[in-house]
Amino acid sequence: MAGRDPPVPERETEGLEREKKLHRYLSMLASGNLNERWRAADALGGELGDSRAVRPLIEALEDEYVDVRWKAAKALGLLDGREPVLPLIRSLEDDSPLGSDGGGSLGARGGDRRSPGGRAVDPAA
Numbered sequence: 001m002a003g004r005d006p007p008v009p010e011r012e013t014e015g016l017e018r019e020k021k022l023h024r025y026l027s028m029l030a031s032g033n034l035n036e037r038w039r040a041a042d043a044l045g046g047e048l049g050d051s052r053a054v055r056p057l058i059e060a061l062e063d064e065y066v067d068v069r070w071k072a073a074k075a076l077g078l079l080d081g082r083e084p085v086l087p088l089i090r091s092l093e094d095d096s097p098l099g100s101d102g103g104g105s106l107g108a109r110g111g112d113r114r115s116p117g118g119r120a121v122d123p124a125a
Contacts, residue, residue: 022050029056037068045075054079058087 025048028040041060044053053075060072073091 018048018050022048022052026053026056029053029060034065034068037063037065038071041068041071041075045071045078049078051079051081054081054083058083061087061091 025040025043028036057072057076061069063069076088
């Protein structure tokens, strides 16, 4: 039929939807709304698991609300790569409940809570 575009393959459609979600969640993570930032941090680690979210999630470890920092730490623990390790180790110093969960996020990465230099990280220290 002349004038009609061929249908988009399902795999390509899924990729476009995933891309839209990623950008929506990254925008929500930067918003002024606590609930949106919390939901975005949760989704970026679990639902999407996209490594492009690593830098924004690291920045979210500095959020003024502990709930957002906690979700960001958990999300970073689910993502592959070495980049989140040092920020997660630093989050252990947080006096809030996040401090104790930062180690859990490191453990979720499949490691044994060792720093990149090979030294054991003591969450109680």
